[in-house]
Amino acid sequence: MIFGNSETCYICKADDDSFIHLFCKCPLAKALWFDSVWSVRSENLRFDTPLELLKWILNPDFLSQNPVEDQRQFTLFASCLCFVLWQTRNSAYHEQTVPTFAGIRSEIWSRIRDTNHAFSVEIPQPVESGSGTLPHDIYLDRIMFFTDAACRGLVGAGGIIEAEARTLLHACNWCSTRGWVNPIFFTDCKVLAESLSSKIIPSWKDNSLFIHLFEAFNVIPGAQVVWIKRDSNELAHRLVDWAFKYLAFSLVCKNVVESFLISL
Numbered sequence: 396m397i398f399g400n401s402e403t404c405y406i407c408k409a410d411d412d413s414f415i416h417l418f419c420k421c422p423l424a425k426a427l428w429f430d431s432v433w434s435v436r437s438e439n440l441r442f443d444t445p446l447e448l449l450k451w452i453l454n455p456d457f458l459s460q461n462p463v464e465d466q467r468q469f470t471l472f473a474s475c476l477c478f479v480l481w482q483t484r485n486s487a488y489h490e491q492t493v494p495t496f497a498g499i500r501s502e503i504w505s506r507i508r509d510t511n512h513a514f515s516v517e518i519p520q521p522v523e524s525g526s527g528t529l530p531h532d533i534y535l536d537r538i539m540f541f542t543d544a545a546c547r548g549l550v551g552a553g554g555i556i557e558a559e560a561r562t563l564l565h566a567c568n569w570c571s572t573r574g575w576v577n578p579i580f581f582t583d584c585k586v587l588a589e590s591l592s593s594k595i596i597p598s599w600k601d602n603s604l605f606i607h608l609f610e611a612f613n614v615i616p617g618a619q620v621v622w623i624k625r626d627s628n629e630l631a632h633r634l635v636d637w638a639f640k641y642l643a644f645s646l647v648c649k650n651v652v653e654s655f656l657i658s659l
Contacts, residue, residue: 577617
């Protein structure tokens, strides 16, 4: 039972409110799985624990002979399907909403399109900085971070400079805890890049934050921050828009985004 609930499924009202029923056996779930390009008969799936389901989604053995991209798209589809079903179940439980196949299907494919779009751009070669064009060879054998932030509409948000600075601080801490050296951090916030370069805090309101940021840079050997134009930071911008839209606040890499989605 989900959270020890002894009642029936809040979507179909016909069976136990369990993880296997919600994700595989519920009529809505079965219709969504079978509607996919893989025509999965979810009623035939057998999982004893949510972890077994997760492992199957991340490593779909029935697609082992298919191209890697097909396996990746299945993992993304299954992750979005389970996430939307979980949201739907909670909405039905807390708000007594009545889901429809068309509405849930549309939500799943909207998330799939957004995720694919977020990663459809090749990582650009950053060529703009405060001093103009940089030779490409300075990036060889260096760990590169492309950072961006979103804070529009958030109560208590201190503005874009604070958001960008906190993002960069998070990246620095991530790098420092792993012992990485000689990293280069790219940002499309020119004020932030210039502040790090000159060690001048842009506003007294950000004193504490920038002091922490300066200290974080000092403990990372060879750390460098470079300003790039917005269009050179497109991948980071698309990802932060996607994360902001779905309230996915975490540091994620492209190759683990599917597992990150299903773990929300």
